[in-house]
Amino acid sequence: MLNIQVLNDKLEVEKGTKFETLAKKYQKYFKSPILLAKQNNRLIELSNTIQKEGEIIFYDISHMEGMRVYHRSVSFLMIKAIKEMLGKKASVVIEHSLHKSLYCEVRESNVTVNQKFLDELTEKMHKLVERDIPIQKYAFYREEAMQKVREFGMENKARLFRFRRASNINLYEMDGVYDYFYGYMVPSTGYLKKFQLMLYENGFLIRFPDRKNPDRILEFTDPEKISGVFMEQMKWCTLMGVNNVADLNEVITDGKFGDLVRINEALHEKKVAEIADKIYQKRDKVKIVLIAGPSSSGKTTFANRLCVQLRVLGIVPHAISLDDYFINREDVPLDEFGNKDFEDINTLDLKLFNDHITRMIAGETVEMPHYNFVTGKREYNGEYGTLEKGGIFVVEGIHGLNDLLTASIASENKFKIFISAMTQLNIDDHNRISTSDSRLIRRIVRDNQFRGRDATTTIAGWDYVTRGEEKNIFPYQENADAIFNSATIYELSVLKQYAEPLLFKIDQSQSEFVAAKRLIKFLDYFLGANGDAIPNNSIIKEFLGGSCFKV
Template sequence: MEQMQINVMGKDVLVKEGTTFGELAKDFREECVGGIMVAKQENRLKELHNVIHEDIPISFFDITHEEGMRVYQRGVSFLLVKAVWDLFGKDASLIIEHSLKGNLYCEIAKPRITVDEDLLRKLKEKMDGYVKADLPLVKHTCRKDKALDIMKKQCMLDKAELLRFRRASNVNLYEIEGLFDYFYGYMPLSTGTLNLFELMLYENGFLILLPQAKNPLNIHPPFHLQKISGVFMEQMKWCQLMGVANVADLNNTLVRGEFGELIRINEALHEKKIAQIADQVYHKIDQVKMVLIAGPSSSGKTSFANRLCIQLRALGVRPHKISLDDYFVNREFTPVDELGNKNFESIDALDLKQLNEDLKNIIAGDRVEIPSFNFVTGTREHKGTYIQLDKDEILVIEGIHGLNNKLTSEIPDENKFKIFINAITQLNIDDHNRISTSDSRLIRRMVRDNQFRGRDGAATIESWNMVKKGEEENIFPYQENADAIFNSATIYELSVLKQYAEPLLFAIDPSKPEYITAKRLIKFLGYFLAAPGIEIPNNSLIKEFVGGSCFKV
C-alpha cells in the first residue's frame, strides 16, 4: 500500500493511501481541546469522513477555532432535532431561532407541548444517550428530487421549500439512525465528540448552552440579556407580520411579485420604530441634553443618526451632531495593543478629559468650539465650528463607545439618552439553520467597502476578525446600558446585497486564506434569489451600503 508524506499540524508524518481525515485526526487528539471537528487542507475545509488524496499540509480545528465551533453547533443542533423527533414525533417542529451570547435560542412549535424543566430533562437525557453511543453522522449525496421527497415525508416542509430553489442537481443530507436533515455547512464525524452542552428555560422556549471558544472546557454562562432578547422577540413578530420566516418565504415574495410591498412594510416598521425612539427623547427633553448612539461595524449608525435627527426636528427639537472621531488624541499618543499596534478602537484613543469638559460647558449653555480630527496629519484642529445649545436643542453623538459610562463619566446620567443599534438578523435559512448576524454585517461591509472605499472582498474579510475583536471589547459588553435599541436589519436586504457581494467573493483566489470564508458565503448567498433594489427608498439604511442614500454617509 502506498504512503504519502504530509505535514500535519507542523509534523511530517507518513499517511497510508485510503486514510480518512478522521482516522488521521486520532493521532492528534492531544494537540486539540476536546474533539477535532474539521480539517483544513490548502484553504479548503475537509470533513473528517473524507479520504486524504493529496500530500498537502493538513491542519485540524477544534472548537477554539471559529470553523470548528460552527461544526460543533450544527452537530449539537442535530442532536436536539433527533431528540425532539424521538420524543414527540416527526410533526413536532423544532425551530432554532437565533444566537444569544454564543448560545442558541429554540422553540418547539407543537400544540399541547409545554416547555418546562421536565421536558428539558428528557431532551437532555436523549441527547446524552446519543453522545454516549457515539453514533455516526452519515452523509448522503442524493438527487434533489429524492431529497425533497425525504424532507416532505419527515414533515420538514420548510426544508423542502428551501431545496426547491436550489440550482444544484444533488443535495447533501445527514443522517442519525434513520433521521435525515439538511444543514448549511459541514458536520462532525460522530455524536461522541458533542459532549458539552446544557439546556435552560428561556423566554418562550429554551437555550442550548454551548462551550466557550476561549474557555472550551466550560459552557457559556446563561446571560439574561433582557433588552436584546426583547429585540429578538420584536423581530420575530415583524417576521410574522410580513409573512416571511425563512429564506424560502423571502424567495416566494419575489416569485409572487410582492417584493416591493415587503420593502415598503419593512421600511415603515423601521420609520415607526425610529419615531418611537425620538418620542422617548422628546418626553425627556427637559433633562436629556445628549443622545449617544453606538453600534458595531456596518450596523447603519450614520443613516440611523440622520433619520433620528429628522424625527427630532419633526417634534420641534433641533439636533447638533458630534462625531467622537474628532476627539481622537494626536496619533503619537494613541495607545497600543498587545502586539504593539496602535489601537484606535480603545476608549483611551479618545481625549476623554477634553470631551467631558466640552460637553459640560455646552450643557451649561456656553458657546464651545468643537475640534476636527485631521486623519492625514493625525492631529486635532480647530476650524471655527461652535455649538451652543438653546431651548429645545440637543446633541447627537455617534461613536463606538457611546454606551460605555467611562466616555461621559462627568456628565449626569439624567442628561444622557443612550441608543444601541445593530443588524440583528431574525430571518433564518430554515427551521434548523439560522443566519449569523455577523455574516450579514460582513456582507454589508464588504459591499460598502468596495462601493465607496475601493477595497476588494479579501481585504474586508482579512480585517473582519480584528473588527469583531474590537466590538467584543468595546461595544457588546455595554449594550444592556442602552435606553433604546434599534434593530437595523431588514428582512429583504440579502436578496439585494447578493448581486453586489457575489462577484467580490468569486474574485477571491483559492490560494488566499480568505477563500474559506468566501466559499461559505457564496454557498450561503446561493439560497437567495437576487432582487433589484430599485424600490428601496433613498433614506433606507441599506442605501448606506449599496449607494444612492440621500444622506452624507
C-alpha cells in the same frame, strides 16, 4: 503514499486514510476534541479521507470554524432527540443566537416546554452521545431530497430546495433521521459531550462550552433588552409573512417584493419615530443622545433619520463627531499583538470631550477641535459650538454606551441607543442566518462601492473588527435606553448581486477563500431582487449607494 505536514511534522500517509484517524494522533496538542480539518485552504470533515498532499490544519472548539461545527452538530443531536420523544414529524425551530447560545422553540400545540420536558430531552441527548452514533452524509437528487425531508415534517426545507440550482443535495443522517444543514458536521455523536439546556422565554436555550475554557459551559448573562428585540422581530416576520428564505423567494417570484420593502421600511420608520418620542418625553432633561453599534449596522443613516424625527417634534439636533476627539496618533495605545488599537476607548481625549459637553450644556461656547487624519493630530480652526434652548447633541460612535465616555455628564442628561442588524430571517427551521455574516456582506458591498476595497481586504480585517466589538460594544448593549434593529428582511436578495462577483474573485490560494466560500454558498439560497423599490432614506442605501443622507 502522500506527503503531508501537520503542525511541524512532515510525514507520509497512505492515500485514503481518514482525517479522523490522523486527528487522533495529534489530539494531545489540543485542549478539546478536534472537530474539523483544513487542507489546501478548504475545510474538510473528519469523516472524509485524505486524497491530496499538502499541509493539514486541525481545528477544535477554540477556533470559530470548529465552534460552528459543534453548534451545528449539537443542533442535529437535539432535533434527533426531539423526534424520538415526539415523533418523526415533530417541529422544533432554531430561532436565533443569544449570548452565544441558540434559542429554540417546539412548535407542537400539545407540548409544554417546562423543566421536566428539558430534563427528559437532555437525558435523551446524552444517551445518543453515549451510543456514539455515526453522522453520515448522503447525496440525493433534488426531488428525492424534497421527498425525504417531507417524511420528517420539514416542509420549509422542501420549499427551499425548489430554488436550489444544483441537481444534487446533501442530507445528513443520524440513526434514521435525515436533515439538511448549511455547513459541516462531526463524524459521530460521541464528540458532543458538552452542552446544557435552559428554559428561556417560550422555549429553551442550547448553551455551549466556553471557547477559552472548553471544559466549562459558557456563563450566561441574560440580555433581556436584546432578547426583546429578537422577539419583536419574530412578530415582524410573521406580520410580513416571511419567516425563512423560501418565504422570501416566493415573495419575489410572486411579484410582491416591492410591497415587502415598503412594509419593512414603514416598520423601521415607525420604530425611529417611537425612539424620538421617548427622547421628546424626556426633553427637559436629555441633552445628549449617544448612538453605538457594531460595524455596518447603519449608524449614520439611523442618526440622520432620528434627527429628522426630532425636528418634527421641535427638537434641534446638533451632530458631534467623536473622531475629532482622537488623541494624536503617536499616542494611540497598543493591543495585545503590539499594533495600534484605534478602537480602544483611550484613543479618545475623554477629559476634553467631557469638559466640552458639560460646558456647552451649561450654556457656554467652546472652540471645537478638528482631527486631521493626514497628520494624525488634533487641530483648531476657529469653529465654535454651543447648545441653544431646545437643542440636543447627537453623538455617534462605538463607545457611546460606555459610561467612561461621558463620565462627567449626569445620567439624566443622556439617552443611549444601541443599533445592530439582528437578523431574524433564517434559511430554514434549523439553519439560522448569522448576524455577523449579514453585516460582513453589507461591509463588503459598501467598502467596494465607496472605499475602493476588494472583498479580500474586508474579510482579512473582519476578525480585528469583531474583536473590537466584543471588547468595546457588546458588553454595554444592555445599558441602552432604546434598541434599534437595523436588519431588513429583504436586503440579502439585493446585496447578493453586488457581493457575489466580489467574493468569486477570491482565489483558493488566499486565506480569505474559506470565508468567501461560506458566504457564496449562503447567498446561493437567495433569489436576486431589484432594489428599485428601496427608498433613498433606507439604511440599506448606506451600503448600496443612492442615499439622500451624507453617509
